[in-house]
Amino acid sequence: MTTGTPAPARILYVEDDPSIQQVGRLSLERVGGFTTRTCGSGAEAVACAPEFRPDLVLLDVMMPDMDGTETLARLRSLAGLEAVPVIFLTAKVQPRERDRLLSLGAIGVVAKPFDPMSLPSEIRAMWAARAGGA
Amino acid sequence: MTGDDPEMKELARLYLAGLPARLGAIEKGLEEWEGGHGGAGALDAAIRAAHGIAGSAGTFGMSELGSAAREFEQEALEAAQEQGPGRLARLKELFARMLQVPGTPRPS
Numbered sequence: 001m002t003t004g005t006p007a008p009a010r011i012l013y014v015e016d017d018p019s020i021q022q023v024g025r026l027s028l029e030r031v032g033g034f035t036t037r038t039c040g041s042g043a044e045a046v047a048c049a050p051e052f053r054p055d056l057v058l059l060d061v062m063m064p065d066m067d068g069t070e071t072l073a074r075l076r077s078l079a080g081l082e083a084v085p086v087i088f089l090t091a092k093v094q095p096r097e098r099d100r101l102l103s104l105g106a107i108g109v110v111a112k113p114f115d116p117m118s119l120p121s122e123i124r125a126m127w128a129a130r131a132g133g134a
Numbered sequence: 135m136t137g138d139d140p141e142m143k144e145l146a147r148l149y150l151a152g153l154p155a156r157l158g159a160i161e162k163g164l165e166e167w168e169g170g171h172g173g174a175g176a177l178d179a180a181i182r183a184a185h186g187i188a189g190s191a192g193t194f195g196m197s198e199l200g201s202a203a204r205e206f207e208q209e210a211l212e213a214a215q216e217q218g219p220g221r222l223a224r225l226k227e228l229f230a231r232m233l234q235v236p237g238t239p240r241p242s
Contacts, residue, residue, distance in 0.1 A: 017186055017189070017190060019145065019148065019149045019190055019194075020190045020193065022145050022148075023145050023194075026139075026141060026145070062189075090189075091185055112190065112192075113188075113192030113193040113197070116142070
């Protein structure tokens, strides 16, 4: 993990909706230039995160079985990932929900639907704000 | 990558091809909820499908459908909490509004 760097290089992207997952991956890799690992569930993310060693986790909130908040808790229980930065993706954009997600330690919340052209710049802005506030 | 990107175009095509099933899940959930089959779970399926459309349609240039789906989802969440008179009619109305959005396919 490379916290403190100007931008994340490796993003673990967790999204259960295949259509959105594919667009998100394209956006992150081709627009953003990130190295990306995509996972279709929280359980898959927990399984592959230790080996992938992400700089950042981009995490959908509403997923069946293991939702985003539970996935975050499990990821942070893994050795080396205790402080991994997380950005949540959510279609619930009410301020109260956003505040709740930030209170869990996320560095940002991206509203769905997202624009694939601007998603990487949103991520970089959140990363920079976090670094500036650290 | 732009909307003209061949891969993006293909993803948009696939998304559109999958929309009838998503809309069908809402329709089926409403029917089951109305008929008393499936209980609250029936409405949960409709809520999940609407939530998915609300969070994705705009990414594929169908913002109006996404907004209509969000309105349906919100009403359905309230209906799941408190099933008052007129809830079903309101949900049907909101679902019909989704289907009226130009470019929206029929449910399957």
